[in-house]
Amino acid sequence: MSFSQAESPLGYRPANYESLNFADAETGRTIHTAGGVFWLDGGRWWVGEGFLDYCDQEGVDPLVESGFGYCLSPYRFGQEFTPEAVVRAGLARWWGDDEEAALAAVREVFSRHG
Template identity: 60%
Template sequence: MDVDLWDALRTTPLAEVRRRAAIVGELAEVAPMAVDDAERQAWNDGGGQSAVWYFTPDGRALLLTFDHESELNLYAEGDYALQESFYDGVPEDLVRLVRDRPENYESLNLVDEATGRTIHYAGGVFWFDGTRWEPAEGFTAYCEREGVDAMGESGFGYCLDPYLLGREFTPESVVANRVEHGWYEDAADREAALAEVRRLFARHA
């Protein structure tokens, strides 16, 4: 487990997590979406990895992470029942946010051939009960049973890297993090990006 990042998520106020999710989502050009009375925010890297957040009005949240190259890519296996089991322990009203919903880039559906019901795929399933974050019981039970590195294979570290949890979150730090990942060809590109990110932060002050 990436203990530092997990601790950073658990100690960051939900309002700040939500603000970062909105900013990172907009940077990734993923529009926020209303799902029932919850707000969905998401990020993807354009290559099959994603983080999807659902924030409810009562101060709870659901987080799904996905790494398409990992052992936890159940979409590749087409195993609906196993994917459904990953959500065990998560309150049903939160699971309803991802059950029998239209597909989107970050969240394709696994289908139960017997009933036609669907559920969004996820390598990692985590939820916030209003007080603390927890991994879903079904997700952790499977990883323990199969000897799978839950945080590593779920893409937790990679998918949450853009949110800079536990680190300074400013326009400058966001651009610096992108530079570390090979963004921008030259100094002029970086300066233009910084100006745009500053405008984005101002909108989400």
């Protein structure tokens, strides 16, 4: 896999960055992207050239237009981020309808990563 140089001082951006993850076979470095609009160089998220200007011209929200907001929604940026809030928001559905079991499991995850 080859990478093209990005404006990022630390890393590279995939030449075709419409898929979500790329790995360089030689170095093992991975580039994570969100729909080709954002990419992470290992230290910082970058925005595709012209994307923010396009959103300004069209009057659209960059996080909504790119789908990146959907990808980030479980992290609850700018919102309460507690086990209770995660369960209330329906982000612990893998425990089924047992809200107490979900809350106990999410609390355990929070305590491990505290």
